[in-house]
Every structure is written in structure tokens, then in C-alpha cells.
Amino acid sequence: MAEIVIENAVKRFGKFVAIDDVSLTIHDQEFVVLLGPSGCGKTTLLRAVAGLGMVDSGRVLIGGKDVTYLPPKERQISMVFQNYAIFPHMTVFDNIAFGLKMRKLPKETIRERVEHAAKLLHIETMLERFPGAMSGGQRQRVAVARAIAYDAKVLLMDEPLSNLDALLRLEMRAELKALLARLGATTVYVTHDQIEALSMGDRIAVMRNGKILQVDSPTRVYDLPANQFVGSFIGNPPMNFLRGQVRREDGAVKVKIGTLLIAPPEEMRAALDSYEGRHVYIGIRAENMETLDRPADDTLPVKVEVVEPLGSQNLLTTYVEDNMIKISTHPDFPAEVGGQVWLRFPISKIRWIDPETGEAITPDMETILA
Amino acid sequence: MTGRTYEQSKPLMTPAQTAALDAQRSRAKLGHNLRRGGTYALAIILAIWILLPIWLITTMAFSTPTDVRAFPKHFFPIPFSTQTLDFFLNTQGILNSTLNSLVVALLALVISTALAIPAGYAIARYLFPGRDAIRLGILSVRAFPIVVLAVPLAVVFIRLGMFDKVHSLAMMHAALTLPTTILVVASVFTSVPREFEEAAQIFGCTRMQAFWRVVLPLAVPGIAAAAILTFVLSWNEVFAAILLTITNRTLPAQILYTLDKSGDPFKFAGGFFMLVPSLIFIFFIRRYLFNMWGQITK
Numbered sequence: 001m002a003e004i005v006i007e008n009a010v011k012r013f014g015k016f017v018a019i020d021d022v023s024l025t026i027h028d029q030e031f032v033v034l035l036g037p038s039g040c041g042k043t044t045l046l047r048a049v050a051g052l053g054m055v056d057s058g059r060v061l062i063g064g065k066d067v068t069y070l071p072p073k074e075r076q077i078s079m080v081f082q083n084y085a086i087f088p089h090m091t092v093f094d095n096i097a098f099g100l101k102m103r104k105l106p107k108e109t110i111r112e113r114v115e116h117a118a119k120l121l122h123i124e125t126m127l128e129r130f131p132g133a134m135s136g137g138q139r140q141r142v143a144v145a146r147a148i149a150y151d152a153k154v155l156l157m158d159e160p161l162s163n164l165d166a167l168l169r170l171e172m173r174a175e176l177k178a179l180l181a182r183l184g185a186t187t188v189y190v191t192h193d194q195i196e197a198l199s200m201g202d203r204i205a206v207m208r209n210g211k212i213l214q215v216d217s218p219t220r221v222y223d224l225p226a227n228q229f230v231g232s233f234i235g236n237p238p239m240n241f242l243r244g245q246v247r248r249e250d251g252a253v254k255v256k257i258g259t260l261l262i263a264p265p266e267e268m269r270a271a272l273d274s275y276e277g278r279h280v281y282i283g284i285r286a287e288n289m290e291t292l293d294r295p296a297d298d299t300l301p302v303k304v305e306v307v308e309p310l311g312s313q314n315l316l317t318t319y320v321e322d323n324m325i326k327i328s329t330h331p332d333f334p335a336e337v338g339g340q341v342w343l344r345f346p347i348s349k350i351r352w353i354d355p356e357t358g359e360a361i362t363p364d365m366e367t368i369l370a
Numbered sequence: 371m372t373g374r375t376y377e378q379s380k381p382l383m384t385p386a387q388t389a390a391l392d393a394q395r396s397r398a399k400l401g402h403n404l405r406r407g408g409t410y411a412l413a414i415i416l417a418i419w420i421l422l423p424i425w426l427i428t429t430m431a432f433s434t435p436t437d438v439r440a441f442p443k444h445f446f447p448i449p450f451s452t453q454t455l456d457f458f459l460n461t462q463g464i465l466n467s468t469l470n471s472l473v474v475a476l477l478a479l480v481i482s483t484a485l486a487i488p489a490g491y492a493i494a495r496y497l498f499p500g501r502d503a504i505r506l507g508i509l510s511v512r513a514f515p516i517v518v519l520a521v522p523l524a525v526v527f528i529r530l531g532m533f534d535k536v537h538s539l540a541m542m543h544a545a546l547t548l549p550t551t552i553l554v555v556a557s558v559f560t561s562v563p564r565e566f567e568e569a570a571q572i573f574g575c576t577r578m579q580a581f582w583r584v585v586l587p588l589a590v591p592g593i594a595a596a597a598i599l600t601f602v603l604s605w606n607e608v609f610a611a612i613l614l615t616i617t618n619r620t621l622p623a624q625i626l627y628t629l630d631k632s633g634d635p636f637k638f639a640g641g642f643f644m645l646v647p648s649l650i651f652i653f654f655i656r657r658y659l660f661n662m663w664g665q666i667t668k
Contacts, residue, residue: 052568072571079572085565089587102574150573 002063002076002153002186003028004049009058011044018044019055020210031180031187032215035197036207037233042190043158045207049188050156051075062154073102078152078185082159084143086131092118092142093127099150117149120179137168144176148183155185161196173199194234198222206230223285225351228358231283237315240325241353242282246275257282257345258320260300265347267363272352280361283351286315286328290344293334299342304335316341424645431455431642435635458639461632467624468643470536474611474620475604477540482551482600483593485544490555491581495564508549516546520613527614534616542614543604551596558592559585595655602648 004026011019019041026032034042047053049060051072060068067075078099086095094101096117100110118124121141131139140160147155160176161169177200180187191197197204198218205215206226214226225231231239244255244262253272255262262282264272272280292299302325306317309331316327316335327343335341352361383391430438432447435454458464492498493505523542524533532538562585570580586593611623619627625640 050568050572052571071576072568073574073576077572079569081565081569083563083565085563085569087566087569087584087588089584098570099573102579146573 003061004154004186004188005059005061006045006049007059007061009045009048009055009060011041011048011053011055017210019048021058022210022212023058024205024212024215026186026188029184029186031189031200031202033197033201033204034188034190034207035194035204035234036192038192040207041210042192042207044210046156046158046188046190049154050077050079075154076152077154077156078147078150079156080143080147080158080160082162084139084163086139086142086146088131090130091127092123092129092131092134095131095142096127096146096149098146113149113151114145117145120148121145137164137172140164140172144179148179153185155180155183155187157187157189159191160189162191162193169196176200195236198234206233208233223349224360225283226360228281228283228353231351231353235285237286237326237328239283239285239351240323242284242320242323242325243279243355244282245279246272246277248276255280255282258300260298260345262298262345262347262350264350264352265363268352268361271361271363275354275361279355281353281355282345283353283360284345284349286326287313288346288349289327290346291316291327291329291333291335292342292344295342296344299344301340301342304337304339304341307335307337424649427638427641427645430634430638435633438635438638439633454635454639455642458636458643461628461636463619463624463628464621467619467621470615470618471605471621473536474540474543475601477537478543478547478604479597479600481541481544482547483597485548486551486555486596487586487593489552490557491559491585493552493556494559505553508552511545512549516609520609523610524613533614534618536615536618539611539614539618539620540604542610543607544600546607546610547600547603551600554596554599555589555593558589558596561592562588598651598655602651605647606644 004024006022006024009019009022010017022041022045024032024045034045036042044053048055049062051067051070051074054069058068059066062075062077087098090098093114096114097110100113105113114127115124118127121144123138123141123145126134126138126142131142134142140163144160147157161172164172173196180200189197189200198221201218203215203217204221206213206221206229208229214221214230216224216226221230222234225234225239228241231241242257244257246253246255248254249261253264253269253276255264255272295301300320302318302320304316304318306315308315308317312331313328314331314333314335316329318325318327318341327341329335353359354361426443429444429447431454432450432452433444433454434449434451435457437444437449438454489508493501527533527538566584566588567577567580570584571577575583606622607620608622608626611620612626615623622644625644629637629640
């Protein structure tokens with residue numbers, strides 16, 4: 001069992017608050033990705049778990065044991081560093097064996113474990129080489145092999161793929177995911193690459209300004225962002241946000257976008273009621289809008305400004321009032337620059353956002369349960 | 371098609387323009403070659419400036435005493451002879467002072483390196499209050515000319531009963547070289563990425579073990595260069611040596627002391643004898659010196 005619990009962690013560097021009262025529980029054998037723009041505190045949080053930078057207040061528990069102020073070696077963790085940190089004065093074998101030798105394991109066991117880890121990462125033929133004579137991708141493999149051979153219950157990874165070129169990164173991503181699934185270690189993975197986060201994590205913790213904004217499965221983070229920042233940070237293109245006016249028509253709450261009147265789903269009505277006469281943002285993903293080439297009921301006509309053929313989809317750029325929106329369409333969809341298309345907004349795909357706080361408006365729980 | 375238009379327009383340049391450009395190009399090439407030639411000429415002059423006296427001293431040291439006194443001097447040591455060197459080595463006090471020099475230089479090296487490693491590491495790795503002040507303070511030792519320090523130093527050494535001792539001179543030499551050594555060692559430690567240490571700590575090392583197993587091995591070449599620098603400086607240092615010792619003279623002090631009382635063969639042989647260790651050491655450390663200045667040699 002190696003559950004990681006972070007309780008009210010705070011870390012300051014001078015006046016700068018790097019981690020601002022963060023609490024997070026990572027379950028045993030779970031793969032959690034810390035995702036956020038640079039300077040959001042994700043690496044600082046990882047280092048607090050690693051014991052390389054202790055928190056100023058709060059607690060860190062690993063496997064039920066309070067490790068807040070313990071040095072790294074007493075935490076039973078293993079780590080892959082952003083720039084690998086492979087020891088240049090040791091052979092690949094000695095690098096992978098380093099932690100095992102520190103534990104004073106018998107020579108035979110060390111050899112077995114090193115060879116096993118090397119095989120998993122396809123570097124078994126390079127064990128006698130020095131890191132200086134290896135490519136970046138190969139060094140990356142050594143760093144991962146070293147972390148795996150150490151066989152800790154917790155594996156920490158600090159942007160392990162960010163120094164690889166695009167193609168290699170793609171290849172390593174899938175390989176690493178398969179490998180880590182087999183190992184079953186509790187993994188914390190730091191990245192600023194949302195695709196990496198979506199594709200690898202069991203759960204994603206989105207961070208900004210030292211706070212965790214949302215912790216959810218990749219699909220939930222993508223489909224139901226907790227706020228406007230998460231919606232625009234994750235996804236390519238980012239989520240669209242349109243201004244809509246809340247008004248009461250025929251006794252029911254409606255939201256008006258341009259000429260279109262949308263009836264919100266039942267569970268949202270009570271919550272949206274309080275916004276009557278004001279604006280809300282309607283968040284919707286580029287691929288979730290229905291695009292039609294002729295007028296129909298409940299559609300909004302828009303003028304196409306840009307058409308970007310991307311192979312698997314065509315990306316259209318249009319404006320609704322002042323809001324630029326991106327629409328993903330099938331490559332065969334007939335759209336021309338300057339032409340008109342009609343958009344339909346499926347209400348189940350809409351995320352309602354409070355324009356002042358940027359937070360998602362939560363549905364009325366009682367209506368859902370009823 | 372807008373992209374086509376420039377192909378249909380008139381030729382890019384008239385023949386006169388082409389000629390002007392060619393002239394400009396050849397002028398640039400000439401300038402480049404001149405600058406390059408100048409650099410080489412300067413390098414050659416500098417090399418001769420340094421090598422000529424060394425060559426002269428070496429030639430004389432391997433000539434017969436008669437040839438040494440003769441004028442004009444030979445350019446090659448013909449006839450070759452070790453008579454001059456033999457005479458020098460057999461002079462009273464030379465062997466003894468050579469031994470003193472060795473002991474002083476080695477002691478200075480040990481003291482200076484032993485102090486510079488922790489000091490350099492602290493400057494390289496820790497942000498402690500007064501860090502910059504200490505860095506400046508270390509350098510300011512060099513700002514005091516030893517001539518100014520000489521008399522107070524001698525007085526203190528006599529009072530402490532350390533006067534005329536080999537080990538006290540070694541301490542003096544270590545003090546003189548420490549500023550340089552600390553700064554060199556600090557820069558060597560700075561060049562070892564912090565991640566190496568952190569990785570070592572993750573994989574089961576304490577801070578101390580991480581230093582011993584990972585940082586120190588990576589810093590050894592640089593530290594060795596600094597240590598050898600101390601050795602050479604101590605071997606060549608003469609002022610403090612004369613001042614602080616009387617009976618236990620080091621080699622340069624001994625030679626300087628007897629210089630005006632001896633003939634040319636002795637001077638040349640002494641010069642040669644002083645020269646050799648420095649040359650050997652520089653030969654060994656030149657790789658690290660070049661590294662320090664950013665040139666990578668294979």
C-alpha cells in the first residue's frame with residue numbers, strides 16, 4: 001500500500017507562494033498527472049513529495065506514514081528527472097544499480113534486477129556504455145530503468161518526456177504508459193503538456209498559481225472543466241466560450257445567444273434562475289457543436305471566417321457577437337470562407353460558466369436526485 | 371500567380387554591380403586573412419617570448435661550465451655535458467632545500483585543498499547570509515601585497531614559535547593560494563548539476579554520501595587542477611620563503627640567497643632546476659586549464 005496524502009501543503013519562496021494550501025490524495029497504484037502552465041507549482045508539489053524541498057506547513061503522508069520532514073532516502077520513492085540526472089562517471093549498469101547498491105542488496109540480485117529493468121526499456125545491450133556516448137532518448141531510457149529497478153512503491157516523474165523530440169515523445173508516451181500500468185506503482189507525473197496528461201493519467205490534477213483547480217479523470221476534466229481556465233487550458237482547440245443572456249420567456253429560464261434561444265436542461269434551471277437579466281458563459285467544445293449547411297430549427301447562423309483543413313477534421317473559425325469560436329467539422333463538410341453555416345448547441349454538452357468568477361455553475365443536486 | 375512576377379523582371383544586377391560586389395567580397399576575404407595572419411603572428415611572438423629564455427636556460431644547464439661563461443652563447447648544448455648540473459646539485463644546501471620545497475609544496479597543497487573543498491562547495495551550493503561578502507572577503511586577501519604583511523607576519527610567527535619551520539611556511543603558502551583555489555573549486559562544483567545530487571539522495575544517499583559518491587568524483591579533475599596550481603605557486607614562491615625561514619630554506623629562497631655569490635653555471639643550473647617541475651605540472655593540467663577557459667579538447 002502506498003497511498004500518498006498531501007494535506008494543506010504550503011510552500012513559499014520569499015514572498016512568492018509556490019503552493020497555496022494544496023490537499024490531494026493519490027490512491028494506491030494510481031497514476032495521477034499534475035498538469036499546469038509553468039510556474040503553477042506542480043514541480044514544487046512533486047519535490048515536496050520527493051523530499052527535495054520540504055513544505056513550510058501542511059503534511060505529506062506516504063503509505064500512512066508522515067514523511068513531511070523525512071529525507072528522500074527514507075520515503076521509499078523513486079524518481080525520473082527532467083534532464084535525466086544520469087551519473088556521467090558511471091556506466092549504464094552502475095547507474096541502474098546505484099540505488100540497489102546503496103541498499104546493499106546481494107550482487108546476484110542486483111544483476112538480475114538491473115538486467116530485467118534494462119530489458120523492459122530495450123537498453124540491455126548498452127549496459128557497459130557511459131551516458132556520454134548515448135543519445136537523449138537512450139539516456140531517458142536509462143533514467144526510467146534506474147527508477148524502475150529501485151522498485152519503490154512510489155514513482156515520481158518530473159516532465160520526463162519534455163526533452164525528447166516530438167516523434168520520440170509520442171513513441172515513449174505509449175511505451176511508458178504500458179510499462180507503468182504493468183508495474184503498478186503509485187505514480188505522480190508532472191507535465192505541462194495537456195495531451196500527455198489526457199493520454200496517460202488515471203486522474204489529472206490541473207494546477208494554476210499554486211492551487212489545484214480540478215482533480216478528475218481525463219474525460220471529466222476535458223468534458224466538464226471546473227472553470228474557464230481548465231476549459232481553455234485543456235484541449236486543442238480550447239473550449240469555446242460564448243456570452244449568453246439569461247432571461248425568462250413564457251415562465252421558463254432561457255439563455256439567448258445572438259438570435260438563438262436555448263432552454264437549459266432541467267437540473268440547471270434553478271441555478272441559472274438567479275442569473276436572470278445577467279450574462280453567463282456557455283462553454284462548448286469545438287467538436288460538440290452540430291454544424292449544418294442549411295437553416296433548421298434551433299440553429300444559429302454564423303459566417304465562416306477561416307477554414308483550416310487538418311486532415312481528420314476541418315477547423316472553422318467564426319464569430320458570435322464578439323466571441324471567436326472554433327468549430328470542428330467532418331472534412332467533407334462543405335464550408336467556404338465567407339459562407340454561412342448553422343450551429344446547433346446540444347444542451348447536454350454545454351458547460352455553464354459564471355462570467356465573474358469563471359467557475360462552472362453547478363447543477364441543482366435535488367433536481368438530479370429527484 | 372503573384373509568386374511569378376520577380377522572375378520576369380530584369381536581371382538582379384548589372385555587370386558593374388556584380389564586379390563591385392566581387393571586389394567587396396575579395397576585400398572582405400583579404401581582411402579576414404590579414405586578421406587571421408595577425409593572430410598567428412601575435413601567437414608566435416608570444417610563444418618565442420616565453421620559450422626563448424626557457425631554451426637558453428636549458429641549453430646552458432647542459433653545457434660545460436666553460437661554455438656557459440663564454441660569449442656569444444651557443445644555441446645548442448654542444449658539447450653536451452651534465453657537469454654544470456652536477457656542480458649545482460652537489461653544492462651545499464641544495465638537496466636539503468629541494469626536500470624542504472617538496473615538503474612545503476605538498477603540505478600547502480593538502481591544507482589548501484582540504485579547506486577549499488568544503489568552502490567551495492558551500493559557496494557553490496548554499497545561499498547563506500553573507501555569502502557574497504565572504505566571496506569578496508576571500509578575494510580581498512589577494513589585495514594585500516605580501517610586502518605589507520611581511521613584518522607583522524614574521525613577528526606573529528616568532529611569537530607563536532612557528533618561525534623558521536617548514537610547516538608554518540606551508541600554511542603561509544596555503545593562505546596565499548586559498549583565494550584562487552576556493553574560487554576555482556567553487557566554480558567546479560557549480561558546474562556539477564544539482565540534479566545529480568538530488569538523484570543520489572532519491573536513490574538512497576544521505577547528503578554526505580551523495581557528495582562523496584557523485585559530486586566529488588565529477589569534480590576531481592577540476593580540484594586536481596586547483597591543487598596542482600597550489601603546488602606550483604608554492605614551489606615558485608620566494609618572498610615569504612625568505613622572510614619566514616632562515617635555516618630551513620626552500621629551493622628558490624636558497625638559490626636567491628646564494629645567487630649573487632655564485633657564477634653563471636650555478637645560476638643557469640638553478641634556473642633549470644626550478645623550471646622543470648612547473649613545466650611537468652603544466653603539461654599534466656593543461657587539459658583542465660583549457661576546460662576552465664571553455665575550450666574543449668579531445
